[in-house]
Each structure stands twice: as structure tokens, then as C-alpha cells.
Amino acid sequence: MSKLSPVQQKFILHWGEMGTSWGINRTVAQVHALLFISPKPLNAEEIVETLGVARSNVSTSLKELLGWGIVRRVHALGDQRDHFESLKDVWEMFRVVLDERKKREIDPTMHLLRECIAESEKDKQTDEYTVQRLRDLNTFFENTTAWYTQIRNWPMTTVVKFVKLGDKMLRLVGIGK
Numbered sequence: 415m416s417k418l419s420p421v422q423q424k425f426i427l428h429w430g431e432m433g434t435s436w437g438i439n440r441t442v443a444q445v446h447a448l449l450f451i452s453p454k455p456l457n458a459e460e461i462v463e464t465l466g467v468a469r470s471n472v473s474t475s476l477k478e479l480l481g482w483g484i485v486r487r488v489h490a491l492g493d494q495r496d497h498f499e500s501l502k503d504v505w506e507m508f509r510v511v512l513d514e515r516k517k518r519e520i521d522p523t524m525h526l527l528r529e530c531i532a533e534s535e536k537d538k539q540t541d542e543y544t545v546q547r548l549r550d551l552n553t554f555f556e557n558t559t560a561w562y563t564q565i566r567n568w569p570m571t572t573v574v575k576f577v578k579l580g581d582k583m584l585r586l587v588g589i590g591k
Contacts, residue, residue, distance in 0.1 A: 418464060422451060426465070441467055445475040446484065446500060455488045455497035483510045505570050516562065520555060527552040 418426065426447040433443025444465055449456060456464070461472045476498055479485035484507050488497050501507040531548050534540035565573060576583070 425451060439475070439478070441465075441471045442475040442478050445472060446479055449479075449485055449498055449500035450502070452499070455490065455499040457490075457493070457495040457497045459495070461498075482514050503570075505574060509566070509570070509573075512562070513566070516559070520559060524552065524555045524559070527555065 426444050429447035429450075430440040430444040433446075434440050436443075444467075445461055448461060448464060458469065458472050458476065461467075461476075462469050465472070476485065479498075479500075480487065484501050485498050486501075488499055490497050501510065527548055531545065531552060534545045534548070565576070568576070579586075
């Protein structure tokens, strides 16, 4: 997949820009975009050739994407090189990204909030307003994490139906028009 169509180029460039907005390296996001739209697994050299980026950047990007679990290593018959493919199911890919972000961002934040609250109860130097703000934030994270944990265990078909319900869900619980 060395020659990209204008649409493919546009998508890959945009995904790279979006990646930077989400705190992800541009090349990592571009490699992911290429693998996502590729009909077949690609080896590192094909990615280098297609994107025109350094081999070292591709290797680093692939390691990060493998670490996130949204790209996997596959083997091609008769070829000893590793090939890579992206998860193709958008819903599953989103679920994997949410799991990783929770593990990397939310869980450490919740741990820190609990520590701050516990320390504030002992040191008495922290004003009550700050302590209450920390408690409120901790409660928010606990509630949303508990909700996510419940939904995380639903079958993907159920999650899709739930998301598509939108405002119908509000009416179902007696809120809205």
C-alpha cells in the first residue's frame, strides 16, 4: 500500500492532527490510521514507504500501538517479517482505548485524590472548601468509573443499542419530551 489516494492521505493527515489533540504523537496516529484503512496487514517497511517517515519512528509508533492494544502483530505465510493490523471493529477499538485511558489517566487520578483527602484529614492545614472540592471530584470519578465498569461488561451489541437510543433513554426513565 505505497500509493495513497487523496482521500486516504486526507484521512491519515487528519487522524495525525487529531492524535496530537488527544496527546498522542502525530506519527503514532498516522501509522494507526494507515493500518486502520489498509485491507491487509502491513510490514514496517511498507509503512515507512507509504507514510514517508523514518524507520525508527515507525518502530516506536508500532510499539506504542501494540502497547495500547489497538494494533496487533500478525504473520504472513512465507514472509518472516512481522506484519501489523489495526483492530477493525470501531466499537471494540473505542473500548480498548477507553480501558487504556482509564488505566493510565483516571486510575492514578483517583489514587491521588484519595491520598489528598486522607492527608487533608490529618494535616488540618487544608481549608474545608478545598477538601470538599476534592471529595466532589473523587465522588464524580467513583460514580463514572462504576458506571463504565458496568457498561464495559455488556456485550458490544448491547452497548451499540444503548448509544443509539439517545434521547429515547431519557423518555424511558421519565425525563424529557
